Amino acid sequence: MKTRQTILLIACAILLGLNVSMAAEPNYPTKPVELSVGVEPGGGIDLSARMIAERIKPHLGQEMVVVNKPGAGGRVALTFLSKAKPDGYSLTSVGDPAIVLIPHLEKVMYDPIDDFTSVIQYGSFNIGYSVLADSPFQSIKDLIAFARANPEKLTVCSMAVDSPGSIGFQAMALHEGVKVKIVPFSGSGPAISAVLGGHVTVAGTSLSSQMPHIKAKKFRLLAVMGDERDPAYPETPTLKELGYPIVLESWYYIYGPKNMEKPVVKKLEEAFRKVIDSPEFTKFAQERLFWVKRPVAGEDLRTALVRRHKEHGELLKKLGMIK
Amino acid sequence: MKRWMNRISTLFLFGFSVFILSLSLRLKVGSFKNPGAGFAPFLASLLLLSLSGVILVKDLLGVSERDQKVPFVTLKNLIKPINLMLALIGYGLLFTVLGYVVATFLLMLAMFIIYQPKRWGPHVITAFIIVGVSFLIFDVWLRVPLPKGIFDFSSFIRSWW
Amino acid sequence: MDVLNSALYGFQISLQPINLLYCLIGVILGTLTGVLPGLGPSGTIAILLPITFHAPAVSSVIMLAGIFYGAQYGGSITSILVSIPGEPSSIVTCIDGHQMARHGRAGPALGISAFGSFIAGTIGVIGLMLVASPLATMALKFGPPEYFSLMILGLIILIYLTQKSLIKAISMGAFGLILSFFGMDIVSAQPRFAFGVDELLDGVGIVPIAMGLFGVAETLVNLEQTEEVKLFETQIKGLLPSRKDWADSFWPLIRGTVIGFFLGILPGGGAILASFVSYAVEKKVTKHPEKFGKGAIEGVAGPESANNAASSTGFIPLLTLGIPANVVLAMLFAGLLIHNITPGPLLLKEHPDVFWGVITSMYTGNILLLLLNLPLIGMWVQITKLPYRLLFPLIILFCVVGVYSIKNTVFDVWIMLIFGAIGYFMKKCDYEPAPLTLAYVLGPMLEQSLRQSLIMSNGTASIFLVRPISLIALVVAAFLLVTAFTGFAKQKRLQVVEGEDPLGQGMGPPGSE
Numbered sequence: 001m002k003t004r005q006t007i008l009l010i011a012c013a014i015l016l017g018l019n020v021s022m023a024a025e026p027n028y029p030t031k032p033v034e035l036s037v038g039v040e041p042g043g044g045i046d047l048s049a050r051m052i053a054e055r056i057k058p059h060l061g062q063e064m065v066v067v068n069k070p071g072a073g074g075r076v077a078l079t080f081l082s083k084a085k086p087d088g089y090s091l092t093s094v095g096d097p098a099i100v101l102i103p104h105l106e107k108v109m110y111d112p113i114d115d116f117t118s119v120i121q122y123g124s125f126n127i128g129y130s131v132l133a134d135s136p137f138q139s140i141k142d143l144i145a146f147a148r149a150n151p152e153k154l155t156v157c158s159m160a161v162d163s164p165g166s167i168g169f170q171a172m173a174l175h176e177g178v179k180v181k182i183v184p185f186s187g188s189g190p191a192i193s194a195v196l197g198g199h200v201t202v203a204g205t206s207l208s209s210q211m212p213h214i215k216a217k218k219f220r221l222l223a224v225m226g227d228e229r230d231p232a233y234p235e236t237p238t239l240k241e242l243g244y245p246i247v248l249e250s251w252y253y254i255y256g257p258k259n260m261e262k263p264v265v266k267k268l269e270e271a272f273r274k275v276i277d278s279p280e281f282t283k284f285a286q287e288r289l290f291w292v293k294r295p296v297a298g299e300d301l302r303t304a305l306v307r308r309h310k311e312h313g314e315l316l317k318k319l320g321m322i323k
Numbered sequence: 324m325k326r327w328m329n330r331i332s333t334l335f336l337f338g339f340s341v342f343i344l345s346l347s348l349r350l351k352v353g354s355f356k357n358p359g360a361g362f363a364p365f366l367a368s369l370l371l372l373s374l375s376g377v378i379l380v381k382d383l384l385g386v387s388e389r390d391q392k393v394p395f396v397t398l399k400n401l402i403k404p405i406n407l408m409l410a411l412i413g414y415g416l417l418f419t420v421l422g423y424v425v426a427t428f429l430l431m432l433a434m435f436i437i438y439q440p441k442r443w444g445p446h447v448i449t450a451f452i453i454v455g456v457s458f459l460i461f462d463v464w465l466r467v468p469l470p471k472g473i474f475d476f477s478s479f480i481r482s483w484w
Numbered sequence: 485m486d487v488l489n490s491a492l493y494g495f496q497i498s499l500q501p502i503n504l505l506y507c508l509i510g511v512i513l514g515t516l517t518g519v520l521p522g523l524g525p526s527g528t529i530a531i532l533l534p535i536t537f538h539a540p541a542v543s544s545v546i547m548l549a550g551i552f553y554g555a556q557y558g559g560s561i562t563s564i565l566v567s568i569p570g571e572p573s574s575i576v577t578c579i580d581g582h583q584m585a586r587h588g589r590a591g592p593a594l595g596i597s598a599f600g601s602f603i604a605g606t607i608g609v610i611g612l613m614l615v616a617s618p619l620a621t622m623a624l625k626f627g628p629p630e631y632f633s634l635m636i637l638g639l640i641i642l643i644y645l646t647q648k649s650l651i652k653a654i655s656m657g658a659f660g661l662i663l664s665f666f667g668m669d670i671v672s673a674q675p676r677f678a679f680g681v682d683e684l685l686d687g688v689g690i691v692p693i694a695m696g697l698f699g700v701a702e703t704l705v706n707l708e709q710t711e712e713v714k715l716f717e718t719q720i721k722g723l724l725p726s727r728k729d730w731a732d733s734f735w736p737l738i739r740g741t742v743i744g745f746f747l748g749i750l751p752g753g754g755a756i757l758a759s760f761v762s763y764a765v766e767k768k769v770t771k772h773p774e775k776f777g778k779g780a781i782e783g784v785a786g787p788e789s790a791n792n793a794a795s796s797t798g799f800i801p802l803l804t805l806g807i808p809a810n811v812v813l814a815m816l817f818a819g820l821l822i823h824n825i826t827p828g829p830l831l832l833k834e835h836p837d838v839f840w841g842v843i844t845s846m847y848t849g850n851i852l853l854l855l856l857n858l859p860l861i862g863m864w865v866q867i868t869k870l871p872y873r874l875l876f877p878l879i880i881l882f883c884v885v886g887v888y889s890i891k892n893t894v895f896d897v898w899i900m901l902i903f904g905a906i907g908y909f910m911k912k913c914d915y916e917p918a919p920l921t922l923a924y925v926l927g928p929m930l931e932q933s934l935r936q937s938l939i940m941s942n943g944t945a946s947i948f949l950v951r952p953i954s955l956i957a958l959v960v961a962a963f964l965l966v967t968a969f970t971g972f973a974k975q976k977r978l979q980v981v982e983g984e985d986p987l988g989q990g991m992g993p994p995g996s997e
Contacts, residue, residue, distance in 0.1 A: 050818035068814070069686075076668045079675075079685065109675070152942055161671060183628075183939050184671045186932075189807050190751070196805065199627030199940070212806050216829035284824070332913045336655060343662050346677060356943030360669040360676055363931040364662060371658035374651055403707035408905065411700075411880070415897050418888075427881065434877040438707075449874075453881070461885055469888070 028088050028264050029062040035254070036067045036081065036092045038074030039159060040187030044208030045252060048123055048290060049093035052275050059271035064091075070186040073160030074098035075108055078255070082110035086257040088264040091119070095252045100309040102162045104316050113306055117265055119254040120272045120297035123290035125206040126226045127158075127165045127250060128236070130219040132195065140172075140223050140242055143202065147178035154180045157191040158204040164248035165204030167316075168225045172244045195219075206250065207232070207289045232289055248312070252290070253301060269297050326382075333379045340371035406437045423461075423469035428454045487613055494840030498848055503543050507845050510547035511853050514554020518570050519561050520886060541823035542838055546845040548816045553605060553795040553846065556755065557853050560597045560788055564590060565867050566879055568699045572690060572925055573755040573791040575918060576763045578698060580776060580783030586716055587779050590865050591723035596733050596781055597788040598857040599725070604741040604789035605850040608796025611745055613843055619797065620804040623749040628936035629947050633957035634750070635930040638757050640961040641764040642919040643968045650968060653919045656910075660920035663688050664927025671935060690924060692887050692899035697917040699883040700900060701907025703876050716868040723861055725781070733785035736766050740789030748794030751801060751809035755794035756925055760918075762790035796846060802827055803839060 037049045046068065053064035069077040075098050084090035099112040110116075131137045137146070147154040158165030161184045173180045185191040188205035195203040196218065203210060203219070207230060213219040214233075224230050225239045227247050239246050254272060256265070275281055276295055285291035296304050316322045343364055353359030410433040417426045431450035436443070461469060497503065539547075559571030564581035577597070584593040611619075626634070639657055646653035666677045667687030678684040725733065740762040747758040766786040767776045776783055801807045806828025808814040820827050825835050832839050867875070887896045907917055941947035948954045 046814060047818060047821055050815070051821055054818065066815075066818075076685075079668065155940055181939055181942070183936050184932075185936070186671075193624060193751075193801075193805070193807055194627055197624035197627050212826055212828035212830065218829060284821070328909060329913050332909050332915065335909075336659065339659075340662075343677070350674065350676060354943065355938055355945065358935045358938050360671070360674045363927075363934060364665045364676065367658050367661040367665070371655055371662065374655040374658065378651060378655070400708040404704040404908065407704060407707055407880075408901070411901055411904070414884075415894055415901060418894050418897065431877055431881070434880065435873065438873040438876070453877070457881060457885070461889075469885070470894075 038077035336375040494844035497841035498845035510550020511554035514551035515558035518555035518558020583779035631933035660923030696903025697907035700904025736786035740786035744790035744793030748797035762786040
């Protein structure tokens with residue numbers, strides 16, 4: 001009996017003697033940072049986030065690991081983020097849909113501005129509407145005509161049911177008084193596959209995700225949804241030109257949980273900015289069509305988002321999509 | 324024993340399916356045209372409900388189970404499994420408090436003792452070795468984040484590096 | 485032949501020493517991640533991706549690809565030795581593989597698994613070279629209705645995995661489906677069955693469930709024995725497959741390869757679906773169905789070949805369309821992007837060196853994996869010699885760390901314990917864990933394609949019958965279901981006539997004639 005107890009005591013003593021109390025975090029970051037993305041792998045948003053994450057290590061000193069948390073246009077990832085610890089190790093790459101658009105249409109489990117810390121914008125994804133290159137539809141007008149003749153037959157898909165692509169098309173349909181079907185997908189990757197396979201007719205995803213297929217002549221780009229024509233596709237009209245005053249730009253930015261410490265946010269902002277301003281990233285962003293001239297960050301970003309949230313609300317009201 | 328366990332299992336499945344069924348109704352099942360969040364769970368729980376119902380009925384009617392003849396467990400057999408479960412529950416509770424190293428050491432010790440209650444000495448040493456080696460593999464080499472609790476071996480070892 | 489030229493070109497690249505080195509590193513890491521549950525290939529690749537920044541494009545992709553298919557090799561090791569699946573595609577291997585180990589035949593099991601993986605992987609790569617493009621086009625034809633029907637077919641096949649009660653197997657499938665619906669709904673972002681617990685918003689988790697049902701539950705059952713637990717027969721019967729083993733495994737290997745080859749193109753559960761379709765097929769065509777569940781080598785050879793063939797063809801959507809089928813491939817995609825290479829329809833034209841280099845590297849990768857794994861069999865087999873008092877704590881430790889390391893939350897450990905308890909009851913009452921786990925894996929895709937299809941068709945269920953591929957899948961599923969029931973009924977009648985089976989183990993699976 002005694003021997004057993006003694007041995008046990010000695011073992012515990014050794015273990016206790018080796019203990020070192022935890023010191024406060026001296027230098028953020030001391031372990032990898034998680035960047036979650038609200039879409040399925042593949043597709044413009046996922047890839048741009050991964051690109052940034054790969055490039056940030058020398059500036060941050062730690063790796064940034066990308067994790068996919070797809071669903072509901074980014075709302076799933078954001079709901080997780082709103083509950084995460086604001087220690088700087090949980091970030092999300094999020095886009096306008098879940099912040100300035102969807103909250104007007106549905107109840108969301110977070111406050112889009114106040115539950116988060118805005119870090120920095122890194123891109124602006126323009127939406128394009130494409131059909132298969134061998135499809136009989138040559139223009140948006142053709143699509144509308146078809147929808148009018150065949151109510152609820154025209155299928156449209158996008159990165160999510162509530163993405164700017166889906167909403168833009170719905171707004172157009174509403175304006176014209178036709179009915180279309182929006183098929184839910186969770187990411188532009190699967191959505192584009194569906195269109196390529198002929199299962200869905202129209203793809204309303206980012207130009208970034210459609211680009212390789214347009215280039216390979218598999219897709220025919222019918223229109224873009226922007227203030228002006230996209231420099232990469234100067235012959236393609238905007239929805240505005242076609243008579244639909246719908247402009248839903250899609251900013252993408254890095255978000256963190258609310259109440260992150262200012263020095264941590266500053267450090268992150270600097271690191272991200274270094275990556276975004278680097279020539280390789282600029283080239284990459286330009287090639288993949290999401291480049292933004294002067295990325296907004298920190299407090300400026302927050303102010304801009306508040307403003308855009310309001311503007312989108314008004315736009316939706318004007319379009320008759322909300323009361 | 325066996326019939327008792329079977330009854331519990333079937334009742335569990337039955338009850339579970341009823342529970343999920345009611346929850347999915349609240350979730351908006353939607354229609355065929357517009358399936359909602361509760362659509363699929365509704366169908367699946369309905370399936371489970373009917374199946375477990377069938378099993379329950381068969382059981383109550385006393386349809387002979389062919390494995391009735393297999394010798395089953397007595398309470399004596401259940402001591403070790405129950406002890407293991409208790410040890411694991413304790414581990415779960417203490418894992419983050421005491422940190423990986425200490426909690427796992429205690430768990431290893433407990434597991435050895437459960438199996439062979441006789442000799443503690445060698446158990447302590449083996450537990451020590453296993454915890455040490457696993458710590459080196461998981462924390463130091465693979466850098467798997469393990470809870471530190473109140474003892475922080477990770478930074479300690481790293482400060483030596 | 486044009487392909488031959490391209491292949492030679494590719495080999496010139498992949499056989500360069502540096503690429504061979506990267507390939508070796510990749511497959512070793514892949515095997516490790518396959519062995520350790522929770523530390524999946526995605527985690528490893530995530531950590532390694534920054535390293536590839538400094539390496540040449542082709543080399544890094546070769547390494548990352550190696551990790552991907554290497555994981556398929558590693559996953560079967562733990563399945564065979566301790567009945568814990570290292571990868572979801574190795575779940576089926578637990579069934580017969582572990583039984584073989586218990587009979588002292590761990591060596592042949594591991595051996596046929598390695599060889600099968602090699603042969604299937606190689607044939608897969610050759611097929612890849614020849615038919616990548618047409619295969620990709622064919623894959624595109626699978627839209628939501630086709631996926632739905634395929635998933636249904638997959639679920640029906642689950643019945644063929646059952647050794648015992650048919651109804652209980654189906655109810656485990658339903659249970660698994662329901663569990664897969666826990667979490668946030670992917671379409672409406674509504675939390676489902678989360679009960680206010682934040683961690684549940686992400687779903688229950690396949691790893692905690694599998695570790696609980698297979699690892700913890702098995703240990704609990706084993707501990708019931710009052711004497712020393714002798715899990716494995718002491719006499720080890722050979723380290724490599726015997727001639728008879730090879731003869732028995734030949735056709736399963738071929739069939740498994742074909743099955744995996746075609747199912748691998750489908751994004752999502754390609755390899756997993758392939759592994760258990762193969763198992764079901766083998767069980768159906770064998771002359772000795774009663775061997776299944778007790779250590780039939782066909783039950784290892786088929787599925788292991790299938791999952792490796794599937795991992796070869798899994799690259800096709802990525803390389804030809806630029807659409808990654810899963811997270812691991814998405815990282816590969818990102819890896820290529822870093823080097824300014826965009827996979828997609830133009831990859832072959834713009835960067836043939838990457839395309840062919842990677843494809844031919846898969847061939848060398850498979851060889852390396854075989855050379856690596858075979859000698860290790862001797863080592864792995866030693867594990868079966870460990871006394872149970874040492875083995876079970878290690879298994880438990882393994883499970884706990886594996887589960888914890890996924891999301892660094894003790895919650896997952898609790899889930900594992902809960903499923904350990906559930907699994908224990910399941911084992912005692914003849915409910916099998918495989919149907920539950922596999923239904924859990926297929927559930928999300930099943931639901932999503934169902935909803936998508938219904939929206940596409942405006943609520944008419946006929947969409948599943950109108951489209952040819954979907955129709956075929958459903959007809960086969962219905963056929964299997966009917967024969968399962970009639971076979972089962974016949975089996976029951978036989979039992980009543982000949983008296984009860986004293987071992988309570990049944991006379992054979994449903995559907996055996």
